[in-house]
Amino acid sequence: MAVKKIIGIETEYGITSRGKFATNPVSASSYLVNCYGREMFEKNTQWDFTDEQPGNDARGFLAETTLVPLIETQLINVVLQNGARFYVDHAHPEYSSPECGSPLEATLYDAVGELVLNNAMAKAKETLGTLDEIIVYKNNSDGKGNSYGCHENYLMDRHIPFGKIVDEVVGFLVTRQIFCGAGKLGCETANNDVRFQISQRADFFEEIVGLETTTKRPIVNTRDEPHSNHEKYRRLHLILGDANMSQMATFLKLGSTALVLSMIEEDSLLNGKIRVSNPVAEIKQISYDISLKHLIELEDNNKFTALDLQYVYLEAAQEFVMRGGGEFVGGDEIAKNILELWENTLDKLTKDPMSAHDTIDWVAKYRIIEAYREKHDLEWDSKTLSAIDLQYHDVRKEKSLSRMANLEKLFSENEIKNAEKEPPHSTRAYFRGKVLSRWPSNIVSANWDSIVFDLGEKSLKKVPMLDPMKGTFELVSNLIDESKTVVELLDKLES
Amino acid sequence: MTEREQKRKPTDSKESVDETVEETSATGSSISGQKLKAEMDDLLDEIDEVLEENAEEFVRNYVQKGGQ
Numbered sequence: 396m397a398v399k400k401i402i403g404i405e406t407e408y409g410i411t412s413r414g415k416f417a418t419n420p421v422s423a424s425s426y427l428v429n430c431y432g433r434e435m436f437e438k439n440t441q442w443d444f445t446d447e448q449p450g451n452d453a454r455g456f457l458a459e460t461t462l463v464p465l466i467e468t469q470l471i472n473v474v475l476q477n478g479a480r481f482y483v484d485h486a487h488p489e490y491s492s493p494e495c496g497s498p499l500e501a502t503l504y505d506a507v508g509e510l511v512l513n514n515a516m517a518k519a520k521e522t523l524g525t526l527d528e529i530i531v532y533k534n535n536s537d538g539k540g541n542s543y544g545c546h547e548n549y550l551m552d553r554h555i556p557f558g559k560i561v562d563e564v565v566g567f568l569v570t571r572q573i574f575c576g577a578g579k580l581g582c583e584t585a586n587n588d589v590r591f592q593i594s595q596r597a598d599f600f601e602e603i604v605g606l607e608t609t610t611k612r613p614i615v616n617t618r619d620e621p622h623s624n625h626e627k628y629r630r631l632h633l634i635l636g637d638a639n640m641s642q643m644a645t646f647l648k649l650g651s652t653a654l655v656l657s658m659i660e661e662d663s664l665l666n667g668k669i670r671v672s673n674p675v676a677e678i679k680q681i682s683y684d685i686s687l688k689h690l691i692e693l694e695d696n697n698k699f700t701a702l703d704l705q706y707v708y709l710e711a712a713q714e715f716v717m718r719g720g721g722e723f724v725g726g727d728e729i730a731k732n733i734l735e736l737w738e739n740t741l742d743k744l745t746k747d748p749m750s751a752h753d754t755i756d757w758v759a760k761y762r763i764i765e766a767y768r769e770k771h772d773l774e775w776d777s778k779t780l781s782a783i784d785l786q787y788h789d790v791r792k793e794k795s796l797s798r799m800a801n802l803e804k805l806f807s808e809n810e811i812k813n814a815e816k817e818p819p820h821s822t823r824a825y826f827r828g829k830v831l832s833r834w835p836s837n838i839v840s841a842n843w844d845s846i847v848f849d850l851g852e853k854s855l856k857k858v859p860m861l862d863p864m865k866g867t868f869e870l871v872s873n874l875i876d877e878s879k880t881v882v883e884l885l886d887k888l889e890s
Numbered sequence: 891m892t893e894r895e896q897k898r899k900p901t902d903s904k905e906s907v908d909e910t911v912e913e914t915s916a917t918g919s920s921i922s923g924q925k926l927k928a929e930m931d932d933l934l935d936e937i938d939e940v941l942e943e944n945a946e947e948f949v950r951n952y953v954q955k956g957g958q
Binding site for chain 2: 407410484487532536538542763785786799800801
């Protein structure tokens, strides 16, 4: 049985510094997070790591050669008033959106991440010397073989066998890049013939299934850490996506994936009929062909383009929504918007890929680079073109080339600004964000599924929030508003 | 090509959508083409104004520690 798709999206931002942090991205990232956190709270609310188990494998075993992901507890972490988490992961600042009740809401909170990073940079600028500067980029590769991720999380029914999810989702995941790829100059494997490719991340995938995220990256990650009721839910952790500058591309990525996963749960997705022969090779070959003509070989020896396969998934999703499947992705209206955007985008890409420049990042970027190259008569390996590629992902308003590319928007600047302080109403993130805004000095730490309160008693009080669909605006806003103190609120919740 | 012949046909409804799209854009294609070029020229000028000054150094210095 499908469950409502609670969605989160987390982005590791690329970071570069001038001056005192030039050689230390960890310090630069910490400085940014701290600047933002200090602005928000006198005392940062700490992240509570005690329940985290990133080494759990959804397949129920741990391969002997597997490197269990490390949790870096000593680094800076801030819980935000909108329920998000802003922290330092590896050598990057990372923003994890709050849990969202629909792909549309998750797209909004992904855009809020850019605002948070912008505000953090502005704050850092105020306090740093004139020679020091920290700048972040929302991309996934430095063009020199190093990659960092944009991960998606989808709540799923624990009863669906993990092997079934993998079997049915891989064909969708390797082909969806034609609309959610962010585009990249050149290639970071040994393939020197590639001038421009669709995806930032495709070069870095080596396995179909696995637990790792920093080496031997898998198309389907097996981290089994639901941050909720372990017997009821799984949190599918997808690490292969690109970070998108286009809100429409983010919405389509999250929306189409949420529909496909719901169909798998409901046994409505072609029962694994689309089985790609060599997904790891195909994810790269699809990325390398911007004409979208590459033929993908299936296990039954048939060959199709990525567009052909996406039309098959789209048609299955259209039937699914007609039968009421929209309820799992935030309702019929949102489902219809996803389907319409999906179909329009595939039609544009079929007719002339360049006509999707107003919504699809790789197309918008390619169009700029190709026009600039032609105008200035540049070679494909020109560093100016690489600078354009990089600066497409600059999140500063005045420097961002993606902003200049006139991409269609889903949200106004005001909506994004409001969501910086207001949590989603549809999930437990509402409770987390609101109690944090109201009683910051009573909260010692928080994580996805619990909050630790200091109520002035001898011991601290940990309040579990295992169900992501509890603690919503509908369920707790009146209680929060009516309570004068946090003690009163917790008493009311208990009774 | 046998491979292409085996290709699953998209549904009828999708084909009719395609035809409509082509008809509409055929009438306005030359106008939108010119408009697009003018827009691109403006955009390229704007890019020159904001592009990092020393592109070579900027790109060379952008080295990231790997992440997830």
